[in-house]
Amino acid sequence: MNILVTGGAGYIGSHTCVSLIESGHTVTVMDNLCNSKVETIDKIELITGKKVTFYNIDVTNESEVDRIFSKHDFDAIIHFAGLKSVGESVSKPLDYYYNNLLGTIVVCRVSLKYGVKRFVFSSSATVYGDNESPFVETMKLLPAANPYGETKAMCERILMDMVKANSGYSVTLLRYFNPIGAHESGLIGELPNGIPNNLMPYITQVAKGKLEKLKIFGNDYPTADGTGVRDYIHVMDLAEGHVVAVEKMKDGLQIYNLGTGKGTSVLQLVNVFEEVNGIRVPYEITDRRPGDIAECYADAGKAESELGWKARQTIRDMVRDSWRFEQNL
Numbered sequence: 001m002n003i004l005v006t007g008g009a010g011y012i013g014s015h016t017c018v019s020l021i022e023s024g025h026t027v028t029v030m031d032n033l034c035n036s037k038v039e040t041i042d043k044i045e046l047i048t049g050k051k052v053t054f055y056n057i058d059v060t061n062e063s064e065v066d067r068i069f070s071k072h073d074f075d076a077i078i079h080f081a082g083l084k085s086v087g088e089s090v091s092k093p094l095d096y097y098y099n100n101l102l103g104t105i106v107v108c109r110v111s112l113k114y115g116v117k118r119f120v121f122s123s124s125a126t127v128y129g130d131n132e133s134p135f136v137e138t139m140k141l142l143p144a145a146n147p148y149g150e151t152k153a154m155c156e157r158i159l160m161d162m163v164k165a166n167s168g169y170s171v172t173l174l175r176y177f178n179p180i181g182a183h184e185s186g187l188i189g190e191l192p193n194g195i196p197n198n199l200m201p202y203i204t205q206v207a208k209g210k211l212e213k214l215k216i217f218g219n220d221y222p223t224a225d226g227t228g229v230r231d232y233i234h235v236m237d238l239a240e241g242h243v244v245a246v247e248k249m250k251d252g253l254q255i256y257n258l259g260t261g262k263g264t265s266v267l268q269l270v271n272v273f274e275e276v277n278g279i280r281v282p283y284e285i286t287d288r289r290p291g292d293i294a295e296c297y298a299d300a301g302k303a304e305s306e307l308g309w310k311a312r313q314t315i316r317d318m319v320r321d322s323w324r325f326e327q328n329l
């Protein structure tokens, strides 16, 4: 298939481009590089040995997006482009609503205009809010604790209405849990701007000495060791989930969790990182972070039974690959 990947220079998008190309698809990337670097496109080409068509374009700019669609004949779109920092979304809510909602609406409008009928959307486990884990696709969604999560829930609703109104259209909402790890080559991985918002790049930067200490937000949650529990998934497993999802699209709306179904606490993750990589990660416990929930892990059964997809890599694989990538920087 000829696939448009918006946000394809970013963390999950770049790994998905590699998996798509390795599965025989052709990818075109649209990214405004607001949270990524153009060199990542070269790295995707280096890993795969294939050319990637890249456009430095903002997906909120409808005439520019339209211009690209008019030059290509896309079979499907995977829409990753969006702002993703929970903390920043609290201080800059309008930027998040503007970018994430408008970008999604523009890409949908143009895809309808050009008759591109397969649309895969990057959603997030945050749409489940403070439900009890494991999160199942059929659960009633609860308000997300921050504007970022709300943008994901709103985009889901927009896409649900669009697919209802347009027969023959396919939309798949993929609710990701916590991607970590990096491509085994160590060439691409997560590249946060400034102080990392996500745990794994924080750990690797402390291990490397770029940051002094890891801050663990709270050790008084009702979990085994008191620290928050999340469902960490290797980014290459997540990338493969997209390949299967886009290849097995059906008419109408589909929703899948992409997680492992297993919860790991912050302290467990730090301990495995130290053990596998033989390096210490100094940390301190600080107050809970507003909006964080105690536990978040997936019921991953639906993706396995309907798509035949299952995450394969272990936490040990994830911490090894994250560290390899950080060392290469």
Ligand SMILES: NC(=O)c1ccc[n+]([C@@H]2O[C@H](COP(=O)([O-])OP(=O)(O)OC[C@H]3O[C@@H](n4cnc5c(N)ncnc54)[C@H](O)[C@@H]3O)[C@@H](O)[C@H]2O)c1
Pocket (backbone or CB within 6 Å): 006, 007, 008, 009, 010, 011, 012, 013, 030, 031, 032, 033, 034, 035, 036, 057, 058, 059, 060, 079, 080, 081, 082, 083, 084, 099, 103, 122, 123, 124, 125, 176, 177, 178, 179, 198
């Ligand atoms: N990383 C996670 O933990 C996680 C979890 C759940 C969902 N998601 C979602 O998955 C998607 C990809 O996440 P990621 O971790 O790869 O983030 P990322 O920031 O690495 O990648 C997003 C990419 O989108 C680009 N982008 C943002 N706004 C754009 C715009 N208006 N026009 C064009 N390009 C734009 C950025 O430059 C970046 O390259 C995002 O939508 C994110 O919300 C991420």
